[in-house]
Structure formats: C-alpha cells, structure tokens
Amino acid sequence: MHGRGSGCPTDLKERIIETSLHLFEEYGYHGVTVNTIVKECGTSKGGFYHHFQSKDELLFVIHDVFITYVLTKAQEAIAASASPAKKMKMIIKSFVKVFDLYKPHISVFYQESMYLKPQYEAAIRRKRKSYKEMIFAVIQEGKELGVFRPELPVEITGMSILGMVNWSYKWYKKDGEKTIDEIGDIFVDLILQSLLTDQAKKTEQ
Amino acid sequence: MHGRGSGCPTDLKERIIETSLHLFEEYGYHGVTVNTIVKECGTSKGGFYHHFQSKDELLFVIHDVFITYVLTKAQEAIAASASPAKKMKMIIKSFVKVFDLYKPHISVFYQESMYLKPQYEAAIRRKRKSYKEMIFAVIQEGKELGVFRPELPVEITGMSILGMVNWSYKWYKKDGEKTIDEIGDIFVDLILQSLLTDQAKKTEQ
Amino acid sequence: MHGRGSGCPTDLKERIIETSLHLFEEYGYHGVTVNTIVKECGTSKGGFYHHFQSKDELLFVIHDVFITYVLTKAQEAIAASASPAKKMKMIIKSFVKVFDLYKPHISVFYQESMYLKPQYEAAIRRKRKSYKEMIFAVIQEGKELGVFRPELPVEITGMSILGMVNWSYKWYKKDGEKTIDEIGDIFVDLILQSLLTDQAKKTEQ
Amino acid sequence: MHGRGSGCPTDLKERIIETSLHLFEEYGYHGVTVNTIVKECGTSKGGFYHHFQSKDELLFVIHDVFITYVLTKAQEAIAASASPAKKMKMIIKSFVKVFDLYKPHISVFYQESMYLKPQYEAAIRRKRKSYKEMIFAVIQEGKELGVFRPELPVEITGMSILGMVNWSYKWYKKDGEKTIDEIGDIFVDLILQSLLTDQAKKTEQ
DNA sequence: AATGAATGAGCCTTCATTCAT
DNA sequence: TATGAATGAAGGCTCATTCAT
Numbered sequence: 001m002h003g004r005g006s007g008c009p010t011d012l013k014e015r016i017i018e019t020s021l022h023l024f025e026e027y028g029y030h031g032v033t034v035n036t037i038v039k040e041c042g043t044s045k046g047g048f049y050h051h052f053q054s055k056d057e058l059l060f061v062i063h064d065v066f067i068t069y070v071l072t073k074a075q076e077a078i079a080a081s082a083s084p085a086k087k088m089k090m091i092i093k094s095f096v097k098v099f100d101l102y103k104p105h106i107s108v109f110y111q112e113s114m115y116l117k118p119q120y121e122a123a124i125r126r127k128r129k130s131y132k133e134m135i136f137a138v139i140q141e142g143k144e145l146g147v148f149r150p151e152l153p154v155e156i157t158g159m160s161i162l163g164m165v166n167w168s169y170k171w172y173k174k175d176g177e178k179t180i181d182e183i184g185d186i187f188v189d190l191i192l193q194s195l196l197t198d199q200a201k202k203t204e205q
Numbered sequence: 206m207h208g209r210g211s212g213c214p215t216d217l218k219e220r221i222i223e224t225s226l227h228l229f230e231e232y233g234y235h236g237v238t239v240n241t242i243v244k245e246c247g248t249s250k251g252g253f254y255h256h257f258q259s260k261d262e263l264l265f266v267i268h269d270v271f272i273t274y275v276l277t278k279a280q281e282a283i284a285a286s287a288s289p290a291k292k293m294k295m296i297i298k299s300f301v302k303v304f305d306l307y308k309p310h311i312s313v314f315y316q317e318s319m320y321l322k323p324q325y326e327a328a329i330r331r332k333r334k335s336y337k338e339m340i341f342a343v344i345q346e347g348k349e350l351g352v353f354r355p356e357l358p359v360e361i362t363g364m365s366i367l368g369m370v371n372w373s374y375k376w377y378k379k380d381g382e383k384t385i386d387e388i389g390d391i392f393v394d395l396i397l398q399s400l401l402t403d404q405a406k407k408t409e410q
Numbered sequence: 411m412h413g414r415g416s417g418c419p420t421d422l423k424e425r426i427i428e429t430s431l432h433l434f435e436e437y438g439y440h441g442v443t444v445n446t447i448v449k450e451c452g453t454s455k456g457g458f459y460h461h462f463q464s465k466d467e468l469l470f471v472i473h474d475v476f477i478t479y480v481l482t483k484a485q486e487a488i489a490a491s492a493s494p495a496k497k498m499k500m501i502i503k504s505f506v507k508v509f510d511l512y513k514p515h516i517s518v519f520y521q522e523s524m525y526l527k528p529q530y531e532a533a534i535r536r537k538r539k540s541y542k543e544m545i546f547a548v549i550q551e552g553k554e555l556g557v558f559r560p561e562l563p564v565e566i567t568g569m570s571i572l573g574m575v576n577w578s579y580k581w582y583k584k585d586g587e588k589t590i591d592e593i594g595d596i597f598v599d600l601i602l603q604s605l606l607t608d609q610a611k612k613t614e615q
Numbered sequence: 616m617h618g619r620g621s622g623c624p625t626d627l628k629e630r631i632i633e634t635s636l637h638l639f640e641e642y643g644y645h646g647v648t649v650n651t652i653v654k655e656c657g658t659s660k661g662g663f664y665h666h667f668q669s670k671d672e673l674l675f676v677i678h679d680v681f682i683t684y685v686l687t688k689a690q691e692a693i694a695a696s697a698s699p700a701k702k703m704k705m706i707i708k709s710f711v712k713v714f715d716l717y718k719p720h721i722s723v724f725y726q727e728s729m730y731l732k733p734q735y736e737a738a739i740r741r742k743r744k745s746y747k748e749m750i751f752a753v754i755q756e757g758k759e760l761g762v763f764r765p766e767l768p769v770e771i772t773g774m775s776i777l778g779m780v781n782w783s784y785k786w787y788k789k790d791g792e793k794t795i796d797e798i799g800d801i802f803v804d805l806i807l808q809s810l811l812t813d814q815a816k817k818t819e820q
Numbered sequence: 821a822a823t824g825a826a827t828g829a830g831c832c833t834t835c836a837t838t839c840a841t
Numbered sequence: 842t843a844t845g846a847a848t849g850a851a852g853g854c855t856c857a858t859t860c861a862t
Contacts, residue, residue, distance in 0.1 A: 012846080012847085027319075028319045028320055030235040030320065031319075031320065033830080033831065033832085034831080034832060034833085035830090035831080035832090043847075043848090044847065044848050044849060045832090045833080045834090045848080045849065045850090046834090046835085046846085046847055046848045046849065047846075047847050047848070048833095049832095049833065049834075049835095050845090050846060050847065050848095051846090054832080054833080055831095055832065055833090111316070111319065114232075114233045114236075114316065115233055115235065115236065153383070153391060156383065156388060156391050157391070157395065159372065159373070159375075159376050160369045160372075160391075160392065160395055161369075162372060163368050163369045163370070163371065163372020163373065163375075164365045164366075164368045164369045164372070165368070166368065166372060167364060167365075167367060167368020167369075167371060167372060168364065168368065170364075170368075171364050178358070178361065183361060186358060186361050186362070186365075187365065189399075190362065190365055190399040191399075193398055193399045194394075194395040194396075194398045194399050217821090217822095238855080238856060238857080239856075239857060239858085240856075240857090248822080248823090249822060249823045249824060250822095250823075250824065250825095250857090250858080250859090251821080251822050251823050251824075251859095251860090252821075252822055252823080254857095254858070254859080255821065255822070259857075259858080260856095260857065260858090261857095422825080422826085437729075438729045438730055440645045440730065441729075441730065443851080443852060443853080444852080444853060444854080445851090445852080445853090453826075453827090454826065454827050454828060455827080455828065455829095455853090455854075455855090456825090456826055456827050456828065456855090456856085457825075457826050457827070458854095459853090459854065459855075459856095460824090460825060460826065460827095461825090464853080464854080465852095465853065465854090521726070521729065524642075524643045524646075524726065525643055525645065525646065563793070563801060566793065566798060566801050567801070567805065569782065569783070569785075569786050570779045570782075570801075570802065570805055571779075572782060573778050573779045573780070573781065573782020573783065573785075574775045574776075574778045574779045574782075575778070576778065576782060577774065577775075577777060577778020577779075577781060577782060578774070578778065580774075580778075581774050588768070588771065593771060596768060596771050596772070596775075597775065599809075600772065600775055600809040601809075603808055603809040604804075604805040604806075604808045604809050627842095627843095648834080648835060648836080649835075649836060649837085650835075650836090658843080658844095659843060659844045659845060660836090660837080660838090660843095660844075660845065660846095661838095661839090661842080661843050661844050661845075662842080662843060662844080664836095664837070664838080665842065665843070669836075669837080670835095670836065670837090671836095
C-alpha cells in the first residue's frame with residue numbers, strides 16, 4: 001500500500017506526483033519543466049515518461065486525485081439521512097478538510113485546468129459538474145422542506161458557496177492562525193446564516 | 206483614464222490589448238503566442254514590440270487596467286459617509302459591476318497572475334492588498350459599531366466575501382439568465398444575512 | 411529569379427533544400443537532423459521552421475519538385491503527335507535526363523517516400539500514378555497499332571521499363587564513364603528491342 | 616534451412632525476425648521501435664537483447680538471410696554447364712522466385728540498407744557486388760560466344776536487368792493476377808529479346 | 821511606425837540500451 | 842533465459858525577441 005497513510009511515497013510515480021505538485025503550486029504548470037521535475041525527484045526523463053504519457057497526463061492525474069476524493073466525500077454526505085442543513089454542513093466541512101490533504105492539488109486544479117488537453121478536460125469537467133449539482137440538490141431540498149429561504153436562487157447561491165470555499169486555495173495556510181476545522185466552522189456559520197429561514201435558525205444548528 | 210481621452214479605440218495599442226485579452230481568456234496566457242496576437246490584430250511583430258516591451262508587460266497592463274479601476278471604485282465607497290452595511294453594499298455592487306466591463310481582464314487576472322515577472326508582480330500585489338484591506342476595514346468598522354456580528358473573524362469573513370464574488374469570473378455570463386445587477390443584489394443579500402446582527406437586520410436594509 | 415539557371419540559390423529556402431538534399435542522399439532522411447541541416451546552411455532552427463512547417467514538409471517539397479518535373483515532361487511526350495515507339499523514346503530519354511538535374515531528389519524519393527506523412531503521401535502518390543499510367547497508355551497504343559508485340563502484358567512490361575530506368579538512381583554517376591544521353595540511348599535500344607515486332611524493327615528506329 | 620539445427624521456427628529469435636520483418640516492411644525500419652517488436656512478439660526488451668546485440672544487428676540479419684540465399688542460387692546457375700541464355704534465364708527465374716519467399720526481406724533490404732552500420736554494411740556490400748558480377752560475367756560470356764548482341768555495354772545492360780527485376784519489390788503481390796513464374800517468364804522474354812542476336816533468337820529459346 | 825525574416829535557448833518527447841531481479 | 846523499470850543522449854519543434862529595411 002504505497003504511501004497515502006504512511007505519507008512515504010516510495011515508488012517513483014508517487015514521488016513524481018508529489019514533487020511536481022509542489023513545483024506546480026509554486027511556479028505554475030508552465031513555470032516548471034519536465035527536466036526540473038526529474039532533477040528534483042532524482043530520476044530521469046525516461047523515468048518520467050515510463051510512468052506518464054505526457055506532462056499533460058501528469059496534470060490530469062493531479063486533477064483527478066483531488067476531484068475524485070472530494071466527489072466521494074460529497075456523495076457520502078448526500079447519501080446520509082440528514083437534514084439539508086446537516087448535509088450542507090457535512091459537504092462544506094469535508095470540502096474544507098481536503099485543503100489540508102490536497103491544498104497543492106487544488107491550487108493547481110484551479111490555476112491550470114484550462115490547459116488540460118481536451119481528452120482529459122472532458123473527464124474532469126464531468127466530475128466537476130457532478131459536484132456542483134450535488135450542492136444544488138441540497139439547496140433545492142432545503143427550500144422544498146422550508147428550512148432554507150424560499151427566495152434563494154439555487155444556482156447563484158450554490159456558486160456563491162462554492163466560490164467562498166474554493167477561494168481559500170488562495171489564502172489558506174496549513175500553519176496559519178486558525179485550524180482548518182475552525183475555518184470550516186466559520187464557513188458553515190456564514191453560509192447557514194445566509195440560507196436558513198429565521199424559523200429554522202432557532203431549531204437547527 | 207488611460208487612452209479614453211483620445212477616444213480612439215482603434216489605435217494599435219488598444220487593439221492589441223483587446224485582442225489578446227479575449228485570446229488569453231479563451232486559451233490562457235501560455236496558449237496564445239505573440240504571433241497569434243499580431244495576426245489576429247492585423248499587425249506585425251514589430252508593431253507589437255513597438256508598444257510593449259514584452260509579452261509579459263502586456264499581461265501586466267491587462268492586470269493593471271482592471272485592478273486600478275476596481276480599487277478606485279472601492280475607495281469612493283469607503284470615502285462616502287455611510288453606514289458599514291451601505292459601504293459593504295456599495296463595494297460589492299461596484300465590484301460585481303466590473304464583471305460587465307472587465308470580465309476578460311478578471312479571468313486573465315486570476316488565471317495568470319502567477320506568471321507575472323517579479324517587477325510587475327510587486328506592483329500588482331500592492332494594489333490587491335489595498336483592496337483587501339479596505340474590505341477588512343469595513344467589516345471591522347461594522348463590528349465596532351455593533352451592526353455586524355461581533356463573533357465574525359475579520360479576515361476570514363473578508364476572504365469569504367471576496368471569494369464569493371471573485372468566483373463569479375468562473376461562471377458569470379453577460380447574456381445569462383440574470384443581469385449583473387440582480388446577481389449583485391443576491392450577493393449583497395447573502396452577505397448581509399451573514400454579517401448583520403439580528404438587531405441590525407431590522408433597521409438596516 | 412532566385413537561382414535555377416544561375417545555380418546560385420541565394421534565398422534561405424532554396425539553400426535549405428539544396429543542402430538537405432545532399433545530406434539526405436548521403437546519410438538518409440533519418441540520418442540527418444534538422445540541427446545538422448541548419449549548421450551546414452549557416453542558419454538556425456528558427457530559420458528552418460520559418461520556411462518549413464516540419465522536417466516532413468521538407469521531404470515532401472523535395473519529392474514534389476522532382477515528380478512534378480518528370481510528370482510535365484512525360485505529358486509533353488504524350489501530347490506529341492508521334493508513333494508509340496517515338497513517344498516511348500521521348501519518355502525514356504526525358505526521364506533519364508532528369509537524373510542529371512535531379513539525381514539527389516530521386517534518390518531521396520525512392521529511399522524515403524515511405525516516411526512521408528499521410529497528407530503529403532497522398533499528393534505524391536497521385537502524381538506517381540499518373541506517370542505510370544502514361545507509360546501504360548503508350549504501350550497499349552503501340553500494341554493496338556501493331557508496332558509493339560501483341561503478347562506483351564501492358565502492366566508488367568510497363569513496370570519493367572520503369573524499374574530498369576528508376577534503378578539507375580542506385581548507380582548513375584554524373585561523372586561516370588558514359589554520359590546521361592548515351593545511357594538513355596542504351597535504355598531505349600534495350601526497351602525497343604523488347605517491345606517492337608520484328609516487322610516494326612525494320613521500319614521504326 | 617533457416618531453423619539452424621533446432622529446426623524450430625517457433626523459437627524466439629526466428630519469431631523476432633519474422634515479426635520485425637513485417638513491421639519494417641509496412642512502417643520502415645525507423646517507423647518501428649524495439650518496444651513495438653517485442654510487444655508484437657509477446658516477449659520483452661530483455662528477450663530481444665538476449666538474441667541481438669542491437670536493433671542494427673537485426674537489420675543486418677534480415678539483409679543477410681536474403682542476400683545469402685539469392686547469391687547461392689545464382690552461383691548454382693553459373694556453375695551449371697549451360698548456354699549464356701540458359702544461365703541468364705536460370706538466374707532471372709531463381710531471382711524472381713525469391714520474391715515469393717523473401718519479399719519482405721527484399722523490401723527492407725532496398726529501403727533501409729543505407730542505415731546499416733559500417734561493420735554490417737561492408738559484409739552486405741561484398742555479397743551484392745558478387746551477385747552483380749555474376750550477371751556481368753554471363754553477359755560477357757554471351758557476347759564472346761556471339762549469342763548476345765556485341766554492341767551491348769556489359770555493365771549498363773546488367774544494371775538494367777537488375778533494375779527491371781529488383782523493381783518488382785515495389786509492385787509484386789503474392790496474390791496478384793499473375794503467378795511469380797509467369798512474371799519470371801515475362802522478364803526472361805523481355806530480357807532475351809533485348810540481348811540475343813537475331814541469329815541466336817532462332818536457335819535459342 | 822511598421823515589417824517579417826531570422827535567432828537560439830529551451831521545451832517536450834522518443835527510444836535504443838542497460839541491469840537488478 | 843527473461844523481465845521491464847530506469848537511463849539519458851538526442852531529436853523535432855516552439856516562440857519570445859531582435860533588427861535590418
């Protein structure tokens with residue numbers, strides 16, 4: 001079971017991903033050459049291309065690792081039998097939590113996804129869409145059950161939430177003043193303040 | 206007010222900026238060559254380098270046009286003698302409004318600012334910082350006056366607001382279902398719901 | 411009027427073609443790098459790719475120059491109002507003569523045409539086919555007029571003639587013992603000996 | 616025959632030769648990677664390099680198999696006590712016959728022999744030269760005995776014959792309209808028509 | 821002001837070959 | 842014998858930039 005839990009990526013492929021991730025995050029996809037990556041990894045061009053068809057595929061893998069993870073978490077939240085407010089809370093908190101695990105992935109994701117080649121881009125876009133729609137569904141459900149304010153437009157509200165949380169890739173730092181959990185709680189507070197009806201605020205939360 | 210005075214949008218420099226803006230937005234800074242730009246403009250390499258020292262400077266100019274504009278608007282809002290909620294509203298609405306004017310600039314800004322060369326990057330960062338701090342100041346003021354919830358952490362709340370609005374560069378479309386003004390109102394509603402104390406909600410808004 | 415007559419290819423494109431031609435002939439298409447070509451030409455990679463989309467296009471141009479020339483000559487022969495034996499003679503002699511002009515082109519052509527990319531290959535194949543069919547047509551005409559032996563199979567005879575002449579790219583040398591005209595006469599003699607009926611041999615030739 | 620002692624055509628070395636032969640014929644020596652070959656063979660890089668020192672040696676072996684065979688056949692023809700016309704016929708027919716056995720070898724031979732490394736190239740060139748000289752010798756003998764036309768230049772005539780026959784690697788197809796034997800007869804007819812004196816045509820053939 | 825041919829450093833990628841297992 | 846991960850030199854090509862005209 002190479003890596004993950006142990007945090008020790010022994011095999012080359014993992015090592016290339018880890019290394020390039022941090023390089024991409026700092027210098028951007030176009031600011032890092034394959035040469036730089038392999039030098040930093042202590043491997044060779046051939047070693048790189050033995051594991052990845054192209055630099056582009058590496059970019060895809062980085063995207064996919066993160067989006068797949070976050071999608072899974074959201075699906076678990078959705079599947080839970082809980083109130084919309086609880087589900088929203090679970091989604092937000094799980095999403096925020098991936099910033100601890102996958103901050104570099106996310107940065108690269110938002111910074112560079114436009115440079116994915118079509119074949120890869122399509123695969124990623126499908127997953128992004130799924131995620132978005134799960135959030136929309138929770139908002140819709142909340143409105144229907146009368147716990148979320150009826151005047152909320154589903155899509156723009158959803159995108160606002162996504163924006164608020166996503167944006168943290170620009171400023172969140174692991175060793176910052178607040179833990180990721182505290183930040184998650186603040187987001188949940190801000191968001192539920194916006195969504196819940198006055199009625200629901202009393203019972204919920 | 207750059208250029209504007211002369212009122213001649215057909216002059217080459219403007220045309221290069223406009224063209225490259227749209228190309229950058231669609232294909233990314235690294236997905237567009239100087240050659241493509243000059244071909245699309247109907248000019249030549251020489252024409253380009255007569256007006257810009259480098260492709261990098263062009264990226265800077267695009268950044269600067271937008272950030273300068275939005276900073277000016279925010280300063281006007283701050284300078285107004287109004288309540289924090291009003292100021293916040295003015296800032297949000299003016300910010301949202303620039304998406305109509307400067308959507309491509311903003312997209313390029315968020316997508317590519319990491320590729321600015323140091324000399325340009327410093328100039329841009331200073332202005333971004335100013336903008337952020339104006340928002341923090343309004344939140345702080347609102348808390349001190351007791352109209353914003355005292356438990357709000359200034360910085361994270363500020364970044365949440367910025368994230369919510371900024372993110373619209375990913376999805377806002379000029380010819381979408383809602384006008385920019387309607388979207389602005391929704392943002393203001395969501396944000397003020399989050400910020401205002403129950404007390405203030407009654408009087409304000 | 412760059413080059414040709416004067417034999418002085420002053421402009422870069424001509425110079426690249428000439429140089430690479432001789433390099434390809436000696437070392438083969440795969441045995442010559444673009445770097446070698448530009449070094450030999452005293453130009454640069456950029457200079458090369460300013461004139462050719464790819465190394466492959468250069469190969470195509472070399473093919474096309476020669477095949478276009480030889481096709482034109484054959485069409486002139488065909489168009490002439492002459493006996494089949496005369497036409498055959500004209501075709502052979504004009505074909506043989508291009509070895510003086512285009513020997514390197516021809517060598518490269520036969521050695522490397524399999525490496526042409528599909529788009530270029532199709533264009534070339536069409537012209538080759540035309541040429542072949544003109545020869546077949548002359549043989550057919552000769553048989554119908556009773557001057558060529560009736561038992562000759564048109565296609566194999568045609569391919570035999572083509573093979574005999576084409577093969578000289580393997581051994582013909584400009585400064586060899588026999589001039590190109592003498593070689594042409596020998597080919598014509600051998601071929602007409604094979605084609606003509608005994609009857610026709612007396613009147614013809 | 617070619618199993619060398621073991622007689623087992625399923626042994627790896629044979630399989631590599633067969634496979635690469637067909638790949639080379641279709642895509643050219645440079646259009647086929649060692650990886651492609653071993654994949655197609657169901658073996659591995661190690662398997663390949665166990666049997667061949669280099670990809671280049673494989674090319675040599677392919678050349679050698681064919682040229683050795685054809686040389687042997689020609690030597691048998693020469694050794695026979697027959698008239699020059701008969702010898703020429705035997706040579707042509709045996710040469711043509713190898714197209715059935717060794718068509719792919721021959722295609723690769725003519726297409727790629729320039730890419731042989733010096734050490735291999737020398738070995739091959741010696742055998743090619745022998746073959747050529749045997750044909751020249753027969754023509755010379757025929758002239759001396761007065762059965763071939765005295766005005767024929769030995770070398771060019773010889774090269775013409777070689778060209779005519781060799782060229783069939785470009786168009787011969789095993790399942791074509793004519794059998795290899797019929798094609799051989801046509802070649803013999805065309806060639807002897809060219810070579811024989813009028814006198815000899817009556818008695819010979 | 822404008823042109824576009826020319827430059828050349830640097831990029832991504834390929835592939836024959838090696839070697840520990 | 843056989844495997845296939847790893848190597849690294851070398852190749853084709855790109856593109857921001859320059860400069861003579």
